[in-house]
Amino acid sequence: MPGKPVAGHTIAWVVGMFVPFFNFSQLYIDVTARSTGSTDPLTGRFVDGFGFRFIDLYKNPLVGGTSYGNLVLAPNTHLMFLILDMLFWSVLAWYLDNIVPNSYGYRRPLLFFLDSGYWGNRPSCRRALQKMAFAVSGRVPASRDDSDVIQERERALNLTKPTALRITNLTKRYTNGMVKQTSKLAVDNLCLASGKGQLVALLGQNGAGKTTTMSMLYGALQPTSGDAFIYGYSVHEDMDEIRHRMGVCPQHDILFDDLTASEHIRLYAGLKGVPLDAVDWLVRERLRDVRLTPAANTCTGAYSGGMKRRLSMIIATIGEPKIIIMDEPTTGMDPVNRRYVWSFIEKFKQGRVILLSTHLMEEAECLGDTVAVMSKGKLVAIGPSIRLKNKFGAGYRVSVACDEKPESSTHLREIVPRIVPAAKLHDETSNTLVYHVPSLTNLTNLIRYFEDNPHGLVHSWGITQTTLEEVFLHLVARSQRHKQT
Incomplete structure (x- = not known):
């Protein structure tokens, strides 16, 4: 039937185009069929093969001593298919590597190759920032955000002042499950800006989002939303340029x-x-x-x-x-x-x-x-x-070690508030009282009392400014209370 050769020829071409293993094995068979010798069954002598010449690339091989014309492809066709396979699968691997999501790295849009920016025609930093500012311009800061945090957000979104590092509403949300998805917000609309010669120290508990933020900046994780600009380059579009400078x-x-x-x-x-x-x-x-x-x-x-x-x-x-x-x-x-x-x-x-x-x-x-x-x-x-x-601390930390008498700490707890009414008892451990004093008001009177020790209640004392650790603990506790309410 005339349709069968045509169908067989078409199938051979389709298989040849997309299955490199078929082409390689067929080439191997064609070459070895002409090059390998054989043993004469009558004389038992070994007979050398014909050899494979360059012109044989263009000849249809014999199958069982018979030529099947176009049904069996010539070796040069398989060689051409191997080259096309190499190009096809290389391009496909490059494309999938850019668009398929994985645990680390960035996933580009499906039609990323149509973007002129991918091929080196970068849009200006100002245009990219204006686009981001327009996208987030309608977002109203939370009423509980600290005033310095709000000011930092405004600074990060202010396009008139260039900064070396500009983070604009950077967000990372992890999702689990296929049908019923649960999500965890690891970084929540982070805004931050910093100039040259500056060091920004990030503090936070384990799981606060510090490492996640850094991973988004150097390209190990892709942000869910928001962007960051490093010397004008976007972490969404210019990660290769950023890594040259990082x-x-x-x-x-x-x-x-x-x-x-x-x-x-x-x-x-x-x-x-x-x-x-x-x-x-x-x-x-x-x-x-x-x-x-x-x-x-x-x-x-x-x-x-x-x-x-x-x-x-x-x-x-x-x-x-x-x-x-x-x-x-x-x-x-x-x-x-x-x-x-x-x-x-x-x-x-x-x-x-x-x-x-x-x-x-x-x-x-x-x-x-x-x-x-x-x-x-x-x-x-x-x-x-x-x-x-100065803003979140309790001012000064006053610690006083009482005399060994059991009633000494009781008397001091009554005397200290009379001298400094604003003093608040923060801790009491083994006859040691720790007070937080918000200002210098009446603090000199308290120091004079400790020095004179008129009642013999004080064994030793000390005064320090509020530490950064105390500020940090206060901020974390306040944040957790806000989350609960």
Whole structure:
């Protein structure tokens, strides 16, 4: 029947176009059929094959000694199909890699290749910011937001003042389940801006959204909504450009146990394009700055946790990045080496933006030009540490150790409020009273009473300003109360 050859020919072409294994195996069969010798059944002698010549690429092979014309494709056709397969599957892999969602990285729109920005024609930063500002212009700040947080949001959305880091309503929501979906809001409309030479210290409990925020900035996670601009480049559209200007010290060290510290630095210097004549200087200087020189030629598999953190921080600074993200960089360090690292960070931030998360209040207070406190994914307070202490702190912390007599603490609890009516008892432990005094009013009278000790009730006393840790605990507790109500 005339229809069967046509159908068979069509099927052969379709299979050949999209199944590279078929083409490869058919090529192998065609070549070996002509090249491989055989044994003569009559004489038992081995007879050499005809060999496969270049012209044989264009001849239809014989099947069982018979030529089937166009039903059996010539070897050159299979070779052409292999080349087309390579191009087709490579393009498909590139396309799916860009659009299929996964746990890490960014997913582009289905028609991303039609966007001129993908091919290098970037829209101006101002146009991108105006588009974002228009999208969020109708959002009214929550009535419970702190005034500094509202002011920071307005600063982040103010297009007239250029900033090196601009985060605009960045949001990340995780969803679980296929039919009945449940969601968790990890980062809730975060707005923040920072200029060159500034270090922003992020404080928050575990799960507050610090690492999630940083992961969205360096491209490990895709925001649910909102955007962030780093030197004018959007994390949605220009992540490749951002990564050229960024250094990252992740929360967990990513090191090769079989390489030394020097080899790590040389490896990443090569990846970042550091000139070869500057690599030796870079190795010496960076290792000296964080006091790793004695262990320069030791494999990192033998390093302690603090040593690995110092090496990870060095790697983040290679290539003169314009912005550095440090996720708890001093975890596991002893106080001595931590001080060296602080000095290095303070020196390195000149002309750059550093976003640093930490659980150490002293670190945030020492390094942070701006301290941002997050709770349950929201920014609850922001500003210099001295402003946060003045605004949210209780003023001064007065601790007094009573005499060993049982009635001494009872008498002091009656006397202190008479001298300083605004004093509030915060804690009482083993004959030690701790008061919060909001201002200096009458505080000198209380100090005079402690010094004179007319009733013999005071064993020792001390006074300090409210610490950043107390401010942090107060802000977290306040945020949790707001969530419950």
